[in-house]
Amino acid sequence: MHQNFREIEREQFAIRNQTCEWTIRAMTALRAKVDINIKMHGDRDHLAQGDIFMFNHFARFETFIPQYLIALETGVFCRSIASGEFFVEDNRFSRYLRALGGVPNDYERLLPFLAEEILRGGKVVIFPEGGMVKDRRVLAAERPHPKRPDYSIYSRSADQRRAHHTGAALLGLCIDGFKIGLSMLLEKGKHDELDRWADAIDTTPETLKAALAKPTLMFPANITFHPLRVDQNLLARGADLFAGGLSPKMAEELIIEGNLLFKRTDMDIRLGDPVDPRHQFNWIDRRMLAHRVETANSIDDLFRPAKALEKIPDRITQYAISRHINPLRDHCMGVMYSNLTLNVSHLASRLIMMWLADGVTEVDIAHFDRTLYLAIKNVQQAEGIHLHRGMRNPADYIGIFDLKCPQIREYIDAAVHLGLIERSEGKYCFLPKLQEEATFDQIRMDNPVMVYANEMAPINAAWTALEKARDEVDHLTPRDFAKRRFDDEIRAWQWNRAKYQKPKYAAINDQETATADSRPYLLLPNGNEHFTTGVLVVHGFLASPAELRNLGDRLAARDYAVMGVRLAGHGTSPHELQKRPWGDWLASVRRGYEILSAFCDNIIIVGFSTGGALSAILAADRPEKLAGLVMASTPLKFRNRNLMFVPLLYGANKLMGWVPSAQEMLSFRLNESEHPDINYRNIPIGGLHNLRQAVAEMQNRLPDVACPILILQGDGDQVVDPASATLIKRHATGCSHLDIQVLDSDRHGILNEDIDNAVNRVIDFVSKTAPANSTLTAAIPAQ
Known part of the structure; x- marks a missing residue:
């Protein structure tokens, strides 16, 4: 009779691989069509190691997501607990839920059944809140106690707040209590107990022994949606049209969940640190658990409340489990909400x-x-x-x-x-x-x-x-805000470096040769925070702040505050530069100017090549505190043959964008740089297109530049046509003073290499154009 019952139970709740695999394929196809961005955080090994996974509950559709992700990662189809109302009738939907591993929450053997599943190698997903917490209020008080938060949620059925369910905690404790008790019996030589319990759980002694050696790991996890939108959507309007009027509750859920699914939404799933229930038990508990396992007839006995047991010794031993339920539940909830x-x-x-x-x-x-x-x-x-x-x-x-x-x-x-x-x-x-x-x-x-x-x-x-x-x-002070904004510049560099180091970018990244430190820098000599004059240093196309770091250091040694800007898309990966419009480059220069201006009364901008063009555009806006502009090797005409084919390649790149492999071939051209340790080796065609646009904008804005300008240009520059210097002067009709200095050089990087005393020429311009700072020092604390 017992065997027949177990056979019926196993058949009734059997997980059907075919149904699960079909569901996974369907959800994968749907995932590609909806606008929700599901992102799993945490160690992926935890999915394989875990036995009990606990999630908060905010939306109906999310109850399928954890099982789906676990199956994709581990190949294991999980058990889950679903509302008993879905199983009242034996219909197609209830059979489908059972085939996916669903078990009704009112099933009389719910926890013992799940315990046996876990001991046989299964996994279980539980939502310990017991229902959707729409208001997301999970604390009795407004703010948590630092050491003992009082967790509770609203119960619609009871119309009052209640504690979270204890099922997951009890499940974990009983499984580990069973493992501890049986292991102690085996250590005492009672090997018949292994066979007895293997038969009771319907598994092999070998499988059960392996389960005893493995800790029962509980993983509380948090699901967070962002943003939450409340405007109408097609799903809600369609349902209302065909249903002839929806209840307020149903309409609300269709609007909220429809927006989560079909409007750009991030769904972050974050696994917390594992919780091991066996750590709850002390040595006295362990001795009592051995007795409890030896006297129990089935796993069900371990789940019976102590007050339901007739014998006082059994009640005492059951207390070894029951006294830990609420503390373990609360600990798991703390981990879940902290994530x-x-x-x-x-x-x-x-x-x-x-x-x-x-x-x-x-x-x-x-x-x-x-x-x-x-x-x-x-x-x-x-x-x-x-x-x-x-x-x-x-x-x-x-x-x-x-x-x-x-x-x-x-x-x-x-x-x-x-x-x-x-x-x-x-x-x-x-x-x-x-x-x-x-x-x-x-x-x-x-x-x-x-x-x-x-x-x-x-x-x-x-x-x-x-x-x-x-x-x-x-x-x-404004300086305090400026320091925080400079921290943002560092974080942006770190973020984009990490973002564009993914394997899909490796084909181009692996060809790159740049090794110099490409982060932006802010130099405030002597730890001072107020300077008469500061210098904003702007690097060129394909380079990074490292390109002009030597200039920055020498200016700082003369007590000038210096900021080396990182143009967006630079110093990370050519792939980032490919995606950046030139307006983002200019925004980088503006932010650098705003940061530096908090520390200085006067600012001079030094821009090299493309950095010179961007600096001129900013100078044309005549920002407060601007005292002068240096434009070194700044183009209005190019000699580089890479630019000759930009319109053709850019158009082809757009045309072939629907063929990823073809687009990759057309998106980049090799660049033999003067400074391979600083510059990208691969030139993004989109970047070249934006370079042409930035130069065109500079030409349009040059008449608006009013501050003094120094132009430095090598007479044999192989990248920029030396005639650019004269052309810039011709267009800068509003400039108060403009000086062109032609250097004896066939190199483009005249500032980086300090050709023909280029750095001292800049320093001389700075010292003559803006008031001198009060002290000189060689100490350069870099922030």
Whole structure:
């Protein structure tokens, strides 16, 4: 009878490989069609090592994603727990869920059945919140206790807050308790126990013995969606049309989840550190567990509550398991929520709620932006926070000061549309709706700001970062902000170097020869923070800040503040340069100028080659503090034959873009550089196209340059036609003073190689054009 029951159970919940494989193929095809970007973080080996995986629950469709990813990575089809309502009727859908490994949450042998599956080598996915937590509030208090957070969620059925389910913790404890107890029995020579339990679990003694040697690893994981959109979508409108009117709950879910799937959304899945339940047990527990395993008739006995056992000794031994359930559950929840992928909407939302808690109902937009920026910089320094790429890649947030940060603009626009925030005369006004109670099924639609704030709440370090930002925002100097902005330049360089080192870029990257340090630099001699004059140094096409570092060092030795700009797309990979418009190069120069100006009363820009063209475009805007401009080997006409075929190659590149292999062939041309340790060896055709555009723009803007100009040009330059110097002078009609100095050289890199005293010529121009700094020193602390 017992065997018949087990056979029926195994057949009823058998995982059908054919069904799983079909589902994986279908989901893979769908993944290519939808706009959701699923990214798994963490050690991929953990997927193979883990037994119990726990995830938070925000959307219905996400319940299929973990099993899908685990199957792709390991080839193992997981068990999962699904709502019993889906299994009430024996229909096609319920049979499909069973074939995928689903087990109803009200199945009487749920946990013992899953334990046996794990002991036979299976894996289980569990959502310990027990349902969708739409408001993302998982704490009883607004802010977590630093050492003992009180986790709880809202239960729709009970209409009150409750603790998280303990099933995953009990499952892990019982499995490891069983392993510990049986292992101790075997150590005592009771080898018959191995055969008895192998038969009870329906496995072989060899398989069971191997399971005993393996720790039962629980992996809490966090799923974070960003951004959260609330506007109507085709899925919701279509369902409403065909269903003849949807319930508010169903309409809300179709809108939210439809937007997650079909509008650009990041779905970050982050595996936490493994939790090993066996570490919960002390030596007394272990002795009691051996007795419990020896007296148990089946794995079910280990899951029975102590109060349900008749014999007092059995109750005592069961306590060895039960007393650890809540602490293990809470520890796992802490790991799960600490692996939130923190994004800028989290910070902005909690910042707004902190202001409201202090009675602040409006703030200047500039104050909001500065505070949020400081919070971003603070969390970048914090330990134990996992940042969304929108706060790791400076390109995604550096526009915050001039209202050109798309992720912030989208967030604010949505809040304004929902009546949560009002823009008024340079201020953000926080409207009463932000603090109004929204129903559980409508809060995502009515107040996503509160949802974001709740989701961030368990991260203590993020609270600290926001508090620090609020405290310091009105006390920091422009130099303090400039230092943080320079840190962004370093981070941008690091981000793009890492991004373009992926295997798909190896064919070009492996041919590269540049080894010089390509990061930007800021030199503030003697540790001073105020200088009469600073020099902005701008390198040329294909190069990096290393190209003019010698010049920068020599200027700093004369007590000038110096910043070496890294033009976007340079110093990383030719593939990045291929994707960068020349406007990004100019933006790099502008940011460098703004950073340096915080430390200086006067600025002179020194640009080499393309850097000279970009410097002239910036100078044409006549920025405050600009005192002079040096243009070295700057082109208006080229000699390099690579540029002759740019229009043809660029057009062909566009035409063949739909054939990846053909595009790769046409996208780059080899470059025999004067300085292979600094320059790219492969020239991106798109980069050459942008170079031509930048030079054309310089020609148009030269009449607007008013500051003194020094032009340095080699008379035998093999890249730039020496006639360019005269042509530049001819176009720079608004310049107050312009000096052309022709150098005896057939080389292009006259500043890098200091040909014909080129560096001293620049230093002489700087010293004569701008007021001298007060002290001289050879000490050059580089930041």
